[in-house]
Amino acid sequence: MLTLLIGFAAVNTGNNLLYLLVSALLGFMAVSGVLGKWNLSGISVNCHPPAEVYDGLTTLMKVELFNRRRWLPGILLEVGYYDQKALFPIVDAKSSQQRLLEITFEGRGQHPAPTLRLSSRFPINFFIRHKTLETEKFITVFPRPQLCPMDQLQDPNIQFGNSLSLRKGQDGDINRISNYRGGEPLKRIHWKLSARQGQLKVKELSTTAHTPLILEINQLPGANLEQKLQHGAYLVTRMLRSGRPVGLQNGTMVIPPDTGLHHKQRLLHTLALYGQD
Amino acid sequence: MVKTKTLLNQICYLVAAISIAPVLGFLDFAFVLLAMGATVLGAWFDYKELHPIPGWGTSLVALAVIVNYSLQFSQEDIATPLVHVLISLLGIRMVSTKKGRDYLQIFVLGVFILAGSSLLSLNVEYIIYLVLMVFSITVGLVLLCVFETDSGLAFSSSQLLKLLRVAIVLPTGSLVLMALLFFILPRTSHPLWNFLNPTNKATSGLTEAVKPGAFAKISTGNQLAFRAESPELAPEDLYWRALVLNRPEREEWIRVTPPPEISHVVDKSPSLQLQIFPTSRNDKYLITLDRTTALHGVQHKKSSDHVYETRRKQSQRHSYQIDSKLGAPLTVIGQVDHEFYKALPEFTSVRVQSIAQNISVLPDTDTKLEALADFFRKQSLRYAETDLPSGPNVIEEFLFEKRQGYCEFFASAYVTLARLAGIPARLVGGYYGGEYNPLGSYYLVTEDKAHVWAEVLDNENRWHRVDPSLWATNAASTLGASRLNRLSMLQKITDSLNYYWIQAIVVFDFSRQITMFQESVKTIGSLSKPSVPTGYFWWSLGGVGTCLLIVISRHQRRLSREAKLLRKFQKRVARRYGSTILNETTGLSELAENVDSPHCREFARIYQQAVFTDRALRSTEWKILNSLLKKV
Known part of the structure; x- marks a missing residue:
């Protein structure tokens, strides 16, 4: 508008x-356009979802x-996922930075990794360029753990707090x-240590033997398959914890009982893809 | 850590200062104080984070200011009230609270004030303010962008440096493009709002009437009259002709339309081409170098006595070209109106008449002219600018009593005597001398170089230039020396800057744009024809080549022998199997597997054995690898 007005005065x-x-204003518009385009070029974004993503539960x-x-730093880059944005004020050339975004997936099973939007207002806030x-990538979304009665599943051998095991738990x-x-x-996040180390750390507690x-999937409580799988996910996480x-x-498929993170993910993965193969 | 807002505020103060500076000389002093005070007060409020002036208060003041200055608008002067309004608005904005949009308003006002300053003055200082403004506003806009993305962002000094390093690309690029766009932006040959442009107060040492004795002393100003792009000439050739005064009327010489006659400059010597850049003048006469044969670049009317007049006022800056043959006489074809050029003043003293009588009896014009020159020399006249002859009988007083005067006395006495002796003669007004500036290859002629000399007609109908002032006993030390004094180096540099500014920017117009376009088309056309390149071409090509070699060799030098070999291998593979096979993350083994070639696999094995165990390649390995490379 300003350029047009002064241009009109100049011609007249x-x-x-x-x-x-x-000429300077027109030059400025051209250079700002090029600079804005450069700012988004040569930038790649990788998303690293957490190991466990549950249906409908927000995770980081x-x-x-x-x-x-090689030379140009990235300025005012924003990575957006719906209404959430992670701002990267200055990213040096040939370097990377990390931020956390909250995501939520609806429905269990294989989901394509979230489509992110890279945008920047740089160099001037007149236009927002984006790509x-x-x-x-695909992310396996586990069934949302649904609380279910566990009376029949109580361990008769163990009285709460009797003997400690080196395995992970939540009561030791x-x-x-x-x-x-x-x-x-969230209560298990060690905030002090997380702040000191720059990434989220959790306390792992010991448990008892x-x-x-x-768990037989068809025998799990629940009105339909989804509820059964949700109860199953709850029991897997609760028991293993x-x-x-x-x-x-x-049926004929059996995954023998075990503990550990890898085993937990294997069980949840099976529950997530159940009936979708 | 530095907050973005702090930086943004500082840029705003800078923009305010840059926008006020070029118009300082055109504002009321009290107003200047107010504008500066507002900026300083605004800075203080920002520092203390105070916001004492409510929004409605500033709006009310702004409205009052606009109304007040709107009443002062007139067709003669639109720019000054406009600039006052803009600066008032800027001052109000400076003392108010500053948020995102307010910063933008300050920048816009800054640009408008700078634009307004171009309607007040066309001086070269403008480019300095423009460059500063472009730098500060573009960097300011980048900071504003940061501020609007996250107003709480703060930067360490190293981060800030990185940000500014990128931000500086904007003004630099803008200015480079400005230099290009300026010449190609569309222009019109007759702008409608020309009256808005600044008209310099024209003062001219050149007068349209010569009246010796009107003043007891003359004052000389050293304001610029014009510049003339030319090679350096002999001092005696520096007669810049403007107008001819051909009729004595009462006690003065004036110009009336000369009688029609056809005259030519008959001279076989080559013409000298000059470009004249006059300053704004309030007369219509175009200055030429005596004797001019042609004039281009401006619409003009040529009189029979070779006086060139423009069809429009010379209030705007312009330039034109002339072709001259130095000192050549002007030959009249056909009859000359002798009566017209022998007309005498109403009153001439007996003493003057008796001198003329003695000369008039001589047989021919040449002898008469010689006698006239002898008379002037014998009188021992002095060139002086003070204690001048005056009164009704000024010529007699000049020739016989005071015996001193300046050019007007010499020339008018000479022409009067010549006419009394029966020789057609006329006065010529113009300039004599000028300082040559070798930095810009041009003459700088100031108003104090205004001069009057004479032209006389010989028996062969040729008008000759005669400068009787040169017969003054002190001509060499006064007239000659003062007209050819040298500029100091600083003066040369500053004046060259001004000269190039006017030449390249101020007088660039539609016609020059068309010429430039035509020349470009011609150049492009000539490029397609095979031609032998000139020395400059080869030198330039050599220079560019050397620079490229230096860059490439420096780049190559950074790579180790092994790295160079690997790059060679990758290039060869890409050429053989297609560039898609390579990407940044492809490892050497992976590449060898992908192309499925035994030579590549072998190359990868030997190379990795050496390089990945942190040792240099042995000469045998080097040979094998090179032979494998050829087989790929």
């Missing part, structure tokens, strides 16, 4: 000093922005500190 007065000013996804350019970052002492994987309750348990070995059976 023939004043070369006004022409100079208009790590977004890593990498500036592959959509498609990804071929702090056993060790590990990285946040997305499924742990328990009798192994095999208390240190009790859990297995899974569906």
